[in-house]
Amino acid sequence: MAASEITAKIRLIETVDARQHEFATQGVDDPSAPVKLRTKDLSAWYGDTQALKGVSLSVYDRHITAIIGPSGCGKSTFIRCLNRMHELIPGARLAGQVLLDDQDIYENGVNPVRVRQRVGMVFQKANPFPTMSIRDNVLAGFRLQGLAIRDGNSLVERALRHAALWEEVRDSLDRPGTSLSGGQQQRLCIARALALEPEVLLMDEPASALDPASTAKIEELMIELKKDYTIVIVTHNMQQAARVSDFTAFLLNGELVEYNPTPQLFTTPSDPRTEAYITGRFG
């Protein structure tokens, strides 16, 4: 083992060790924890290119599940399959099952729009609607779907507080959403997703375009949010996975190599390829 690999490993172990108390009190490796989402033999293609190869894993209710892996390993494809965003790309195909509360979201007769209402998503690049104010961005889900808004002001405040943005924008709710900083825009997008009160929140590298301070805010926020939501986060930052997640899945070339409680995956990985990846030997 080269020195750099040892340091990388030590840093990860320190990170998960620092959370030992949390893991002990939460019982994350409790196999009886309720499953919110389950994929069975999930495969996905873009045209002729297979991006996912038979991935089966369970996402536990009110926990954070991190998906890690090198670029192009299929981790973004994986979470885009969880709320039927994958099929919006021309030429995209899919096989296998995704069960949300034991109901297959790809079954005939399931409306993808209803799925996305229950499984919200935050993207890598913050994408607030440029034609809407901060307030309207938070309410965008309702406006888009043409739903009646009861007591919009308190709804906006609740969602923005939930996303830890309220104090910063309470006096400028009518300014355009795009006038905020990058980190604030990303939290606005989280607020926008939370306003619809989804059950699951998918986050596709939500902090990869942000500075360290904003990243820390988003991570704190995720830990806060898991009290009420099931979170699946894709990240290329292993430290981030070690800091926030309860379970970690390692994907490589579209295959699920290892899926374990986070402390276990980072301290005693069961697959040599996981060991190689987390110590930085590739990817």
Next chain:
Amino acid sequence: MSTQALPGSVPPPRRAHTLREGMGFSGERIFQALCWVAIVVPLFLLGVLVVDIVFDAWPRLSWQFLSSYPSRRPEQAGILAALAGSAVMIVLTALMAIPVGVGAAIYLEEYAPDNRLTRLIELNISNLAGVPSIIYGLLGLELFVRAMQMGRSLLAGSATMALLLLPMVIMASREALRTVPHALREAGFALGADRWQMLRRVVLPSCLPGILTGIILSLARAVGETAPLITIGALTYVAFLPDSLSSPFTVLPIQIFNWVSRPQVEFHRNAAAGIVILLLLMLLLNGAAIWLRVRLQRRYA
């Protein structure tokens, strides 16, 4: 050993760079000069044209000219009928071309499957945009005036004009739709919107300035079109205002064409005055396009 320099292998002397290098007649300068000429020559020609026209038109530019019908006596002639005809025709054309054109653009850009038929349609729309306007006139004459028995009416003229504008409106609207980032559409879908809701609340508001600009510029072109209307038989001497959709009509360019083709110099002055009014109308429409774009962009930027 191998990493050490061999004795005697002195590195080549560094070329002396000066900060003044490359300030002579370099390619950069020549290109700049050519570009400058390319912008100045057309501006100069346009300036000469405008000055000449305004000089000719000056004695005729008055309220009387705007509010009179054409006449055999040049000093009593005016453009009221033509101005009214142009205005009504533009409104009717817009009413027909905008819904169909924008709708077609939305279908092609957002709904149509990417197959051979779609590509064939797209190719044909691009080709239609380049078809000479007189061909549209012939189509209008056969289809609207004769087959649909609209006669040489305002409605037939507007319908022909709408056909002429459709390819331009479709192409401009598609360009505008394409400027909306993919990330915004995804955000809309991820919030549980279906395609129509996403289009209405996210995509259309974002690209409205672009679509409106395209429409107004096409309409400005329609104001100046003459050939198709002559083909379908718009009148050249109209001493009344259009009172219904089936009313005969004339428009500014036809009135100008009529005056230019007369031998008397006085009528040429009238033509010049008509041209000034036409140019002002175009300027007004283009100005409206810019104003709208800036206004909408400022609101959302």
